[in-house]
Amino acid sequence: MEIIILETDKQPQNNQEPTGEPRTRKRSSLNNNEDRISTLPNVLLHHILSFVDAVQVVQTCVLSKRWMNVWKSHPYLDFNFETFSSLINSDYYDDEVNNFTDFIYHVLVRRHNLKAVKISLDILRDTRCSLVESLIYYAVKHHVEEISINTAHWDMPIVLPRCFFDCESLRSLKLKVDGGIALPKSLGLQSLKTLHLGGARNFDGKIFSSCPNLENLKIEDICLNTIENFNIHALNLKSLEILNWRYSRIMRGCKVMLFAPKLTSFKFDGNTPLFWSEVNLTSLDDVNVVLQRYHHSHNYPFYVVEDEYISEEDETEQGLGLNLIKMLHQFCSAKSLTLSMNIIEILSEVPDALDKHPSPFSNLKYLKLKTDHKDVTLPAHVLNYFLRSSSFLKAQTHEAVKLFEGSSFHYQTHVNVFQVPRYSFGACNLHFNRSWLDPYSIQQYHIRCSFSR
Secondary structure (H helix, E strand, O other), X not given: OOOOOXXXXXXXXXXXXXXXXXHHHHHXXXXXXXXXXXXXXXXXXXXXXXXXXXXXXXXXXXXXXXXXXXXXXXXXEEEEHHHHHOOOOOOOHHHHHHHHHHHHHHHHHHOOOOXXXXXXXXXXXXXXXXXXXXXXXXXHHOXXXXXXXXXXXXXXXXXXXXXXXXXXXXXXXXXXEEEEEEOOOOOOOOOOOEEEEEEEEOOOOHHHHHOOOOOEEEEEOOEEOOOOEEEEEOOOOOEEXXXXXXXXXXXXXXXXXXXXXXXXXXXXXEOOOOOEEEEEOOOOOEEEEEXXXXXXXXXXOOOOOOOOOOOHHHHHHHHHHHHHHHHHHOOOOOOEEEEEHHHHHHHHOOHHHHHHOOOOOXXXXXXXXXXXXXXXXXXXXXXXXXXXXXXXXXXXXXXXHXXXXXXXXXXXXXXXXXXXXXXXXXXXXXXXXXXXXXXXXXXOOEEEEEOOO
């Protein structure tokens, strides 16, 4: 490798100082202390200030007369409690919260009656319902395009004001409330494209069908302990994330109906598999599934189809593996599949179920494994489960070898381990060539992927 060093401050030969006006002009400009930022139009100033908190935006009023009223027309209102509390000296938590609430009201009252683009509230403490309602009222009145509320309210679920459902300008909505949100049967937000719900309680999901332009949906920490059927019907949905799907918060036997013909990306993270009632995922390309197995215990109940006999001692592991397989089968059109190593471990414990339920991934091109460990082992019967069904894994040999470029890779037919060199990333990407690595010839082998994070 050749290293080239460019010297930009090299002195002229013979120590002669260059002559002419450019250097004089440069020094004059440096000593002028000209305030170029203040001369910018408000549109550019607002864009610059959109990257900082509302407290810091308001503080600019003391800079000069030019800045005195800039904050009053600022269309991005980001109220962050952590930033606010770091600027005041108070020994009492209640004083900080009350002062923060008063600050928000003062900003809303003194701000010019102009359109707002985004309103954000971030306070992970118990918050007054009236504050959330006031922000939503203000957002609707000023035709806001994006609302983000991340807070907590433990007394009772926060109820959204009725005027909120008439907001035609809203395109992005984040509602994440520790303690719960009480949702109506219909949202009716016609322009909404991105929705992030956290902490919602006991809703059947039919609200999603009332948002005809919804493209991105994230659901996390929801409680469905009284819901038997959870419906996601979104004709234009492209990306779906279901996070922190917890067994303790989901009704036993709760089934998910997912109708999203344009869905291309799906991500799931939970401690129990999803149970499907009806699924339409014909356009799905990318799937990412993480199962937090450490939540499971031998007393953990799993659902097993009646006609499949499972011995009492194997009921826990076999039930989990079978339900996991049934969940994965609904992603049959996926081209890229990312799995946590917990899933590989679970599948490795149910070889009979893998044989009885063949892999449906006929379009699979990439299998990616996520792990926190430096050394992982991929059992051959699990690898074969994915390889047998995919004709697209017949990549060219040299493309597969790219994974091992720069290191030695040995394929030895007389040993039971394939060694993959160490890497500097935290996920192992498996790109296999069936002609190069015949799945039927490695029944007795394991694949070992050793890498450093």
